[in-house]
Amino acid sequence: MTTSSNSPNTSRLSRAWNSDLAWSFRQTPVAMVSAFVVSILILGAILAPLLAPYNPFDPATLNLMNGFTPPSQPNAFTGDVFVLGTDDQGRDVLSTILYGMRISLFVGFAAVFLAMLLGVTLGLMAGYIGGWVETIIMRIADIQLTFPSILVAMLIFGIAKGVTPPEYRDQMAIWVLILAIGLSDWVQFARVVRGATLVEKNKEYVQAARLIGRSQFSIMLRHILPNVLNPVLVIATISLALAIIAEATLSFLGVGAPPTKPSLGTLIRIGQEFMFSGEWWILFFPAATLLALALSINLLGDWLRDALNPRLR
Amino acid sequence: MLKQNSKRRLTSVLMLSAAMVVTGFTAAQADTLRWARAGDSLTLDPHAQNEGPTHTLAHQIYEPLIIRDMSGAFQAALATDWAPKADNPNVWVFNLRQGVKYHDGADFTSEDVVFSINRAMSENSNMKELLSSIKEVRAVGDYQVEFETNGPNPILPSNLTNLFMMDKGWAEANNAVDVQDVEGGETTYAATNTNGTGAYRLVSREPDVKTVLTINEDYWGRNDFPMDVTDIVYTPIQNAATRVAALLSGEVDFIQDVPVQDLNRVSSTDGLAVKTAPQNRVIFLGMNMGAADLKNDNVEGKNPLADVRVRRAMSMAINRDAIKQVVMRGQSQPAGMIAPPFVNGWTADMDASSKTDVAAAKALMAEAGYADGFSIQLDCPNDRYINDEAICQAAVGMLAQIGVQVNLDAKPKAQHFPLITNDQTDFYMLGWGVPTYDSEYIFNFLVHTRGSDRGSWNGTGFTNTDVDAQIVSLASETDLAKRNATIQSIWNVVQDEQLYIPIHHQVLNWGMSEKVGTDVSPEDDPKFKFFTMN
């Protein structure tokens, strides 16, 4: 071993760089391109306030007369030019996409996080504790699976809308989306984690940890959890793409983000109304962004699944 | 019942497939009109629902005493002439058309009129509000009827244009005397079967799917109207894009509710045309000025909308021309009052009174003590009016210019309208059509203090006993000049108080194959006997 790689600073980095995962990554152009696209888009979303030429969420800055400006052409009335054109409200499409992506990604990440939290916790409990805990959890999972996610989301949306005080309704939509998508998605995490836990818990090291008197919680956390993370990571990636699409689908059914603070899905829902009328950019750019985002995440998930599964290599 | 249904369906299928064989799939037979609009008729019972698409379908099958033609003018239908009785202003006399037969062959007589009006006035009828002034309907011989009202009612004829005549004998024979009651426990015969005097008879109907009509060869007006359309296939298509696609691809010949953004596409497509006319409907925003404090604003302890200067400033912030240009693609008529131009009481001056002046609006806001603005929630439907949600969104941006921060809550009409009638909204969008073509109708619902029988749609909390008295007096005032003066004085109050923020009058757009010839009726109700087909 060289001395440089032993110094604590570089060793972790270089170990990460030299790890099998990173190696497989460097060997897979699709993964690299996807990761590049995803990072660009996520970065664009995070930095939207800095990057976007306008703030489409601030109604005071909008000029309705700028509506339907084609990309990179001056508006007939105001003479303003927008790189990707404007939508029906005169919002800059580029800015709206950047800000909309923030919402879509936030909903996606938060929903997946919620699903993961629920699924991993319940899956660990079901697998490790077993008995009636397992029965109840897995029964609930079955019930959840029997009910189509889209209807679950609509039900949750309906109820949440009713119980939230009107002054919070504006922000509510996003949280309800997260809740709805997250709640309809936890089952697959729970199933995978339970399965893996059942395998792991009979292994020697877990038995040993139990013998030396570690608490159940710490055994689950320290010993079993790291071993089930790989499949969880893969499911999480795919779920992220699904969640972003689910948000778009729900917005078509009128239970998505509000049009004043549109997500990518809401933008597409609005944009498709202008499909026949020639204002293609209102639909095209958000749809292309969504496609790029979801496709890249899916491709990354595919690669991750293959790369993390040593038997497949 | 089931057997009968399926039999009828089978017949229609056979008939249609015969037609298909002759004509092929896309090229329609010259006289079959394939018609699509967003919604379907709710019921075939002509008195059960007072609602546009329901009336439109009923107009093809049934007839009232008087109809409005495609330009909105009165035209004799089952009545040939009508006038108030010379010696008694409380009585209208209608002479009936003779020799008219129902689809089943029965004769149309004064007995049917009495039956139909009484049926429409019965408990379960949805039309009874229009007839509330009627005391009694009497048959005078076989072909004359007298309507006695509680007081003089100069506008009675305009209340009868959607009141369809049913055959008494048919209704009695089929246990359909009572109007279909939504909670009645059983569906009535008249809700799924028809027997009218109209130009078309029902062939088959699957609600929300397809309704097929065919020409009534025995129609009394067979030679008075073009009647080029011999068969009608009516399909509701909710999704706007799909509806337009159906027209563009030649699968339908005639659609109502063309989205404004697609007008160009339709009119520039070979063989298609768009026809446009102002609609009898005005779109406006209502403000709850009556509440002591608003529910969803950031001003504590007082109601900014109670100050007329704030209401005026908000109206001045709205750029109606921009909404027309961009949101409506030119397909609207900016409004200065909440009466469509067809309505008695409308004046060009008042309708042009809306001015956009952000600077002046800001000054007014400052004068009222809201230089920094305030925040408020706007409730808006998203499935009721043309581009309703987009209009609200545009208003949000415009009001932001004068410091009014608006949270937009757009929702389906089923959730939106109860907010207005239950006093649960501070700021809302509403559209209003005036079937009677008279201001009284507007005042009754939108201006009169909210009470048990008037002001049910007045969500502004506005109350003024003088105005209320004036509104009530309109119902019985027979001196038209005096009545019109009262109407003007009421309008003056409405305008001065800036009771509502008028946005625009809707414009109707019908998309159709070039072979279809028709005017666009301001009520959005095509009557196909007037249509020509080339």
Add this chain to the structure above:
Amino acid sequence: MQHPILSVRNLVVEIPTRHGILRPVDQVSYDIHAGEILGVVGESGAGKSMTGNAVIGLLDRPARITSGEILLSGEPIHNKRPDELRRLRGKTMGMIFQDPLTSLNPLLTVGEQLTETIQEHLNVSNAEAQDRAVAALEEVGIPAARARINSYPHEFSGGMRQRVVIALALCAEPDLIIADEPTTALDVSVQAQIIALLKRLCRERGVAVMLVTHDMGVIAEAADRVAVMYAGRLAELGPVRDVLTTARHPYTSGLMASTPLASQGQKRLRQIPGSMPRLGNLPQGCAFSPRCEFAQDKCRANPTPHIQDGDGRAACWFPLSANSEQEVDA
């Protein structure tokens, strides 16, 4: 003269990896004759199974044969096209895997699995295939074979399953059987039965058997000759009696010493210090040199010569013998 059933000559199997090319099988040569059981022994990772897989043509990619020859009854098969090789599998050479439960398709009855194999290789009618399948099961000692032919694998016990696996490997009457750890997954009592069965079949049918195992006890019990593998190379090759009693390679000797069965005479088991090097990290000279108590500079510098059948038993610069210590020189 009669060709050996299997003849492996200088076989090299390589796996390209990002760390370079690995050689899990390096210049391995041996013969197996009809009716003979060759035990192939070594630690896991020594290349035993890989050799077996290479012979039968089931190397998992990216592993591949890069040089050397494999002759089946004198005919080269290492360069045959996949389809030709497939025809040979089952028909002239069969293979038995370690775990009898996972070796059998759980969704097909043993009869279905037997008849499909028989019909793949022998041109017989359904009825005859059925009869042969029953006969195959009977031959491996399944009681009531005709009744059990419609049973699913999970309905058999572990030992019975392995008998079914053997019946499957033998049902098309091959000349060579590669048995890859056939007893490892079984109970000790069953192990002996399976070994006895293999020996019997080998003798009665004259089949050549390559018995891959890490268990010296099994070797001692079953094999006629034994090949010891270490880090992909052949360490020692010879008749089982000789190798067990007088190991020439220090590794073989160490292996014996660490096995209970073979070290009965000794007071306690000895361990070989250290562990087998990873293939990507082989020492320069003799692969065993870092662990070898007799290693000299020569061992560390020069790779050992590769052994062939018949010419020298051990790949070692300083083979052990009765007087081996004297050979150490300066």
Add this chain to the structure above:
Amino acid sequence: MLAYIIRRIIQSIIVLLAVGFVAFAMFNFVGDPVDNMLGQERTQADIERLREQLGLDKPFIVQYWHFLEQAAQGNFGLSYRQGRPVADIISERLPATLELAFVSGLLALFGGIALGIFTAIRRRGISANVIMTLSLIGVSLPTFLIGVILIYVFSVELGWLPSFGRGEVVDIGGWSTGFLTVSGLKAMVLPAITLGLYQMTLIMRLVRTEMLEVLRMDYIRFARARGLREKSINFRHALKNTLVPVITITGLQLGSIIAFAIITETVFQWPGVGLLFINAVQFVDIPIMAAYLMMISVMFVGINLIVDMLYFAIDPRLRVDRSSGGH
């Protein structure tokens, strides 16, 4: 076995009751049906009267109980919107949805399994990788957009296929079918693709993963070692084992086709129960909504049960385990 089925049925009933409970809690928030049922000219008194008549003034739990009482007698009430018995309306609309779901399901199942096998066997081939990537596009765009794009391309621009409706249907004993007319079949194409694409992708990927997993199994190696043909290995040995886990997920996927039909039916004006439901939501037609949700639950529970039975039929191990396991 019988005990197992009975247990499942009891569980299903609990699920149904729970679904109904949640559904009725929700109806209060969808809107007020009364407003739609009365015209523009209604008075406050009319509203009160109708609310009372419909029982809407009672707490939802009472409404739910009333619904259950009636439903137990096979009476789902009258649709607020159409004034006809809910059971009639749903049975009229159901064939459209079931036919669409059937065709989409077949498409998803056979397309998914075929492509899944192909991409698993040719794991390293270019065409398989292209298919894998393309398939992701199917799940990377929302269904409604795919539908609208299909309409735009195939109806508006090319004029090949109808954009809405079912075409001509033929009534056979109360079941209206679009399978017997050319226009009915043509009308089926775009909605079926729209609805089936997403599920097909999921099934394809699932089959591929499972198949790759199975192809690494010892019994596949053993089958190879016995010289069986690749065809027999892939289709006789690998596919059957692949299908065991695939069936569970696929069953549920096919079930969600009926739910996702809501979107497809809206886009294509397909006169099925999904469109009926969306109409009902807009109109707050509570009897229709309640019946629809109940029907979907029953269907799902039924599909689940069938899937379990299939599992049973396909995997001999379970037969023994379950019957001897004393469940």
